[in-house]
Amino acid sequence: MNDYRILIVDDEPRQCVVIKAALEPEGYAVGTANSGTAAINALSTHAYDLVLTDLKMAGADGLQVLEFAKQHHPRCAVILMTAFATAQTAVEAMKRGAYDYIIKPFELDELKVKIRHLVERKNLVVEKESLAQENKSLRQELKQRYSIENMVGQGGAMQEVYKLVHKVAPSDATVLIRGESGTGKELVAQAIHYLSPRADKPFVAINCAALPETLLESELFGYEKGAFTGADKRKPGLFETAGEGTIFLDEIGEISPAIQVKLLRALQQRQIIHLGGIESIAIRSRTIAATNRDLEAGLKEGRIREDFYYRINVFPITLPSLRRRKEDLPELILHFLKRAGRDQNAITPEAIEKLQQYPWPGNVRELENVIERSLIMAGEQPITPMDLPLHIQGLQRLPTQFDIPEEGINLEDMEKRLIHRAIERAGGNKSRAAKLLGITRRKLYSMLERLG
Structure with a gap:
């Protein structure tokens, strides 16, 4: 002291x-x-x-x-x-x-x-100031991390997205972000939040497809004590938790018409009612929604209410798939390499060419996972085509089931042929051949010695 x-x-x-x-x-x-x-x-x-x-x-x-x-x-x-x-x-x-x-x-x-x-x-004052400074630093870090300048992609499709984000961020308009899975919808939602006057307020996200209807309702709108079995105390919903910040409703196309009605009331009247409650509670948060579903088809099928559709579709932003922005692929690859502490020398031009030929159904998220896996496979060496997953290399996996002919097979001969094919494919590199076979280098040498 x-x-x-x-x-x-x-x-x-x-x-x-x-x-x-x-x-x-x-x-x-x-x-x-x-x-x-x-x-x-x-x-x-x-x-x-x-x-x-x-x-x-x-x-x-x-x-x-x-x-x-x-x-x-x-x-x-x-x-x-x-x-x-x-x-x-x-x-x-x-x-x-x-x-x-x-x-x-x-x-x-x-x-x-x-x-x-x-x-x-x-001591209390010092602790409070330290926490306040820590919160300020964290918010500043988040603001920088999710700023539009840190989003990767300089192609025309992404430039149009950036333009829309800058236009809508200062307003309180409801935003609907559309795009395939893995295109970065939540990242865009966070960029809108941190570019807005609400940047210092909470950003609260929920995946609407991850919860059953009753649980989703209680999470969004809160509940009163005794509203259902296990509700032993009053709990505020996410609209209240968000305060004057932003609530991000991911996978909005998955919610039921019953929840759509309650969301519509929240968005139009800026009020909610707790489960088991009777009093209206004013809300002040901004809403950003996202979906990878065809909402127009949902309208025709009756899964999406027309009034709800027009209420959330105030300012739509459509994110391009990765196959529509292949010009951004090298920049994205370098971005994920840098995140792993590596540079552009950590991947060969041949591997990049293979990645550019792939259609990327899982979009940017799939690319991130592929780069992470390939770095592990390559170790300290640069990523080559053989470090990429087989479906990207253009190889097909061997069938897991095949018929054994009546005359039988020679298992050792089949093993030997597979090993020599892998070594040939790996250009004579035993370590890479072992990776292709899914075994260790030591196991490969042991098999070569046994099979002659």
Whole structure:
């Protein structure tokens, strides 16, 4: 606790000595001054957490010490010691910023309690400020991470997406992000949020397809105690949790017409009702939705309500599939390599060519997974075509079932042929041949030795 610095000010030196002797064993760093002027000089060159000063002193008195301390060290607490305390004195001291006062003579234990409370208060303030700074840094990091500048892709299709994101972000309009699975819909939703005036407020996401209807309803709108079995206390929904931030409803095309009705009310009237509740609760969050489904087909089939469709389709943004933005593939590959701590030399031109020939049904998410897997397969070496998954290499996996002819087969001969075919395919590289066969290099050598 010796980082808590205390200055004792009293024109009676013996009083300073007694108080210092009582406080130092508590772990405080204690200094003394035998006049108000000496205290002001000390405060001019040193910072203190607490000034414990006598009120009546020749020259500069306790109130002057208080005024100087608060002016130059706003966080410094001041406790006044006085044998002449009156209500007026106390009020005047508090008006000028004193933390407290104590009447002479006083018990040292009483003083220790007051100081202990001050230390606890300081620790709480420091912890609160640290958390606030941590939250600020985290929000800034998130803002930078999901800024539009950090989104990868300079092709025409993505430039159109960026333009729409910049236009809609400052508004409160409901946004519908459309695109195949893996195209980065949530990333775009986060970019809109962090470019908006709501950037410092929460971003709350929910996958509507991941929950059954009753659970989705309770998560979105909240519930009252006793609303259903297990509802032992009141719980706010995500619309409330989002506050003045953004709620992101992923896979909006999967929700039932019954939930669509309740969502429609929330979006139109800006109000929700808890499950088991009767009171309307105002909501202030912005809504961004996303889907990979054909909502127009859902309209025709009756799965999507017409009023709901037009309410969420205020500002649509359609994300292109990766096969429609092949010009961005090299940049995306480099992006994922850098994320793994590697550079452009970690993949060969032949491997990039193979990746460009692939249609990418899983879009950017599939590319990310392929790069991660291929780096593991390649080890410290650059990724080659043989490190890519077989379906991207253009190889077909061997059938898992085949008929054994009546005359039987020679298992050793088949193993030998498969091994030699893999070595040939790997250009004589045994490690790569082992990878093609799904076995270790040691196992390959063992089999070669056994089979001759």
